[in-house]
Amino acid sequence: MKNIAIIGCGYIGKMHAAAIKKSNKVNLTAIVHSHEDAGKNAAEEFGCKYYATAEELFAREPVDIVNVCLPSSLHEQYVVLAAKNNKHVICEKPFSLSSVSAQRMKDACDRAGVKLMIAQVLRWMPEFVKIKDVLDDGVAGNIHMVYSNRLAQHPNWTKWHRDVRISGGGLFDIHLHDIDYLYSLFGKLEDVYAVGWKSSTGCWNHVISTLKFKNGVKAVSEGSSEMIGDFPFSASFRITGDKATIEYNLMAGFNIENLESANTRFVLFEKDAKPKKIEVTGNEAFQAEIEDFAAAVEENKPPPILPEDSVYVIKIIEALHASLESGEIRKVQ
Numbered sequence: 001m002k003n004i005a006i007i008g009c010g011y012i013g014k015m016h017a018a019a020i021k022k023s024n025k026v027n028l029t030a031i032v033h034s035h036e037d038a039g040k041n042a043a044e045e046f047g048c049k050y051y052a053t054a055e056e057l058f059a060r061e062p063v064d065i066v067n068v069c070l071p072s073s074l075h076e077q078y079v080v081l082a083a084k085n086n087k088h089v090i091c092e093k094p095f096s097l098s099s100v101s102a103q104r105m106k107d108a109c110d111r112a113g114v115k116l117m118i119a120q121v122l123r124w125m126p127e128f129v130k131i132k133d134v135l136d137d138g139v140a141g142n143i144h145m146v147y148s149n150r151l152a153q154h155p156n157w158t159k160w161h162r163d164v165r166i167s168g169g170g171l172f173d174i175h176l177h178d179i180d181y182l183y184s185l186f187g188k189l190e191d192v193y194a195v196g197w198k199s200s201t202g203c204w205n206h207v208i209s210t211l212k213f214k215n216g217v218k219a220v221s222e223g224s225s226e227m228i229g230d231f232p233f234s235a236s237f238r239i240t241g242d243k244a245t246i247e248y249n250l251m252a253g254f255n256i257e258n259l260e261s262a263n264t265r266f267v268l269f270e271k272d273a274k275p276k277k278i279e280v281t282g283n284e285a286f287q288a289e290i291e292d293f294a295a296a297v298e299e300n301k302p303p304p305i306l307p308e309d310s311v312y313v314i315k316i317i318e319a320l321h322a323s324l325e326s327g328e329i330r331k332v333q
Helices: 011-022 036-046 054-060 072-084 099-112 126-136 169-186 285-299 307-326
Strands: 002-007 026-032 049-051 065-068 088-092 116-119 143-151 189-198 204-213 218-224 234-241 244-251 263-270
Touching: 002 011, 002 054, 002 285, 011 026, 011 036, 011 065, 011 285, 026 036, 026 054, 026 285, 036 049, 049 054, 054 072, 065 072, 065 285, 072 088, 072 099, 088 285, 099 116, 099 307, 116 285, 116 307, 126 169, 126 234, 126 244, 126 263, 143 169, 169 204, 169 218, 169 307, 189 307, 204 307
Parallel strands: 002 026, 002 065, 026 049, 065 088, 088 116, 143 218
Antiparallel strands: 143 234, 189 204, 204 218, 234 244, 244 263
């Protein structure tokens, strides 16, 4: 069983801590948090040690894996620090706010001989695992078009999301989920084009992207962190091929709350057949992604998501950003 320490215990850090505590395959040994009261409270809640700094953690605690759950602009600093201390790293998305920074992080882990994975949790969510399985089975046939969206109000648990220098805005924070997932399904891209809305703080917080993949698939994806009023967190994914259409819809509460009572619809539409409800089973996604990374460390195998793939996803986001700023189609480098 691998010992894990979490660096950063805000909203997402607590979700990771709760997932680890549910597991019998990994052990939460410590939480590092710069705000002492909040950090000590979290450590007490999750039954582990508290440290004020990562340096103190590395000097005193025998951990195998560091789980970086800090604001996006701090990812490079702490991933590189963990690598220098010979710790394997799972890091929350986005990888970084530039592909150059992401590549430096990958290179630091390669030099240290430690494993690195970006926690793109959507790939472990049961419905999205099922979509990939159905596609891999060829049920949809040749894909004509793909559509996805992920729409939310602005996070109410932080202020740093509105600072483009720290979060990258909605383009990096929420839209990246679907961009990464689409890449996991269809591979590398030819070019992209995007339109959107840019906040007064410089964040592209509502983006509609068109994506042309090298395998010929075309997709449209919409992401927003600026929905108004009581608009519920919503997500959908629709794939149409020459044999079938797969459609998934979710509507939950404010800021991803009450997912257990969310309204969902997951249906397979085939030619000359009645619509068929797609049944889904699976583990809690945060728990599954952490356990799978720990298993890769334990068995000395490549992580489920290779860091070079996550570097490429940041390059897609950069191309989308360039298209938003210029109004032009952009190649993905």
